[in-house]
Structures are given as C-alpha cells and as structure tokens.
Amino acid sequence: MKKVTRKKLWKGFILFSLVCNILGMVFGVWAGSNWIAFGHGISAIVAVFIYLETLEQGKEDSDDEQ
Numbered sequence: 001m002k003k004v005t006r007k008k009l010w011k012g013f014i015l016f017s018l019v020c021n022i023l024g025m026v027f028g029v030w031a032g033s034n035w036i037a038f039g040h041g042i043s044a045i046v047a048v049f050i051y052l053e054t055l056e057q058g059k060e061d062s063d064d065e066q
Helices: 006-031 034-056
Strands: none
Touching: 006 034
C-alpha cells in the first residue's frame, strides 16, 4: 500500500484547484464575463506559485504519514 503524506495530499489539492480555476477561466470567457475569467486567472496563478513552493521543499518526512 502506498503511503499518503500531507505533502502528497496538498499537491493533489493544489493540482485539482489549478484545473478547476483553468476551467473557470474558460467558462468565464465563454459566458462573456471578464470578472469571472479574471478572478479564476488570479487564483490559477496563486495555485501555480503554491505548487512550485511545494516542489522546492525537498524530500518528505517519514513521520508525515496520515
């Protein structure tokens, strides 16, 4: 069985959030609302920065298992 750590859960959540925000941007453009697209675009950029931060943290701790 694979170990599930907080870092893996966090990375999964961030990637899910990024995909949802990209879909929200597409929907905002399709619906004709610039504010929806802008809001989701900002959230997607923040999600990318958070994901890059998790990549720089290095190796996972063994006591981090959930």
